[in-house]
Amino acid sequence: KTGPDSLASMWTTASQRAGQRDWLAWRPRRCGSSSAEATATKTEDEGFLRWFLLLIPVTAFGLGTWQVQRRKWKLQLIAELESRVMAEPIPLPADPMELKNLEYRPVKVRGHFDHSKELYMMPRTMVDPAREAREAGRLSSAAESGAYVVTPFYCTELGITILVNRGFVPRRKVNPDTRQKGQVEGEVDLVGMVRLTETRKPFVPENNPERNHWHYRDLEAMARLTGAEPIFIDADFKSTVPGGPVGGQTRVTLRNEHLQYIITWYGLSAATSYLWCRKFVSRTPGV
Structure with a gap:
């Protein structure tokens, strides 16, 4: 019996089955595309993270180098101050403007x-x-x-x-x-x-x-x-x-702690450089 209702029912059933086949055929392609997109996104994230983390050792190295220059400047300043303090006394200038370059x-x-x-x-x-x-390093003084x-x-x-x-x-x-x-x-x-x-x-x-x-x-x-x-x-x-x-x-004292700053910054640069290489160059498992 093939009335209009039967034909409509058959068409609906066939359409549903065709839709299911199309969906099943399309779904794997969608999964494959998502996987590729996820891989690309992960690669981009890792690339950004790699260069961002590289800023840490590079910046620390730059600060260490800056402290080297600061230490040279401070040592020269200390030497000039010591030579000024040990100089023979001169008559006091009457002009206060002349005294600006004569401290110590x-x-x-x-x-x-x-x-x-x-x-x-x-x-x-x-x-x-x-x-x-005698009291150097003590927390209190007498x-x-x-x-x-x-x-x-x-x-x-x-x-x-x-x-x-x-x-x-x-x-x-x-x-x-x-x-x-x-x-x-x-x-x-x-x-x-x-x-x-x-x-x-x-x-x-x-x-x-x-x-x-x-x-x-x-x-x-x-x-x-x-x-x-x-x-x-x-x-x-x-x-x-x-x-x-x-x-x-x-x-007459000038603080000169630049050597410990140099050690700190260069040490931080070396340590973070090592960790960066293990993470992104050597690819050590578990790091």
């Missing part, structure tokens, strides 16, 4: 102190190379806290007043009444190192002129308060007198 240069002056206008840089500890060598006594000094030959860091006194001796014996009177010859003004570093408190507490060298402010020129020298150790401040409080 020994100079000599002649004049007298004005002890009525002392300034105190505090808290400070006394510069003592022998003690500092150094006594105190202050640097900065006193106006009238230079008779130049006709100007400058500021002189006479040296260290312990906290109990900050009051000048407790060290009258050390208050030098009359005209004296003095040798000291030129020091320039400082800018406040992070975490360093602000200066407090009202309390006469100075945490860093602000020469302009110190000069205004005392009527001196913004010229500052650290008196040498020979200026020390019994009962007075201990001179020679210039800390």
